[in-house]
């Protein structure tokens with residue numbers, strides 16, 4: 748089955764640890780996509796989705812640890828974006844398992860793919876450049 752998202756060098760933010768974490772998240776988005784295509788619904792889909800949310804939250808925490816440790820000037824804006832994304836992800840959890848779950852799953856996948864890609868290419872690349880300037884790659 749074709750991947751929903753593919754990590755390429757264009758996604759690189761220049762910091763190995765976070766590139767690896769982003770690759771894992773993209774892998775999990777692809778697993779979610781495959782499960783949806785295979786017709787997975789209800790509690791099983793919720794479990795897969797929850798694993799993805801848990802990884803995303805852990806990843807955001809890792810990034811934020813660096814912001815705090817390095818006194819990153821855009822920490823406030825970046826953390827607010829993480830909060831916004833987390834709230835959106837949790838809202839989807841409550842919708843999975845309702846009657847129109849196929850539509851919700853599709854909507855959720857599109858949201859995840861778009862927002863993750865957009866976040867990595869935008870805000871994450873900014874702190875990647877900042878970390879590079881401070882000797883972290």
Ligand SMILES: [Fe+2]
Pocket residue numbers: 765769806810867871
């Ligand atoms: Fe990130």
Ligand SMILES: [Fe+2]
Pocket residue numbers: 807810825829866870871
């Ligand atoms: Fe981020």
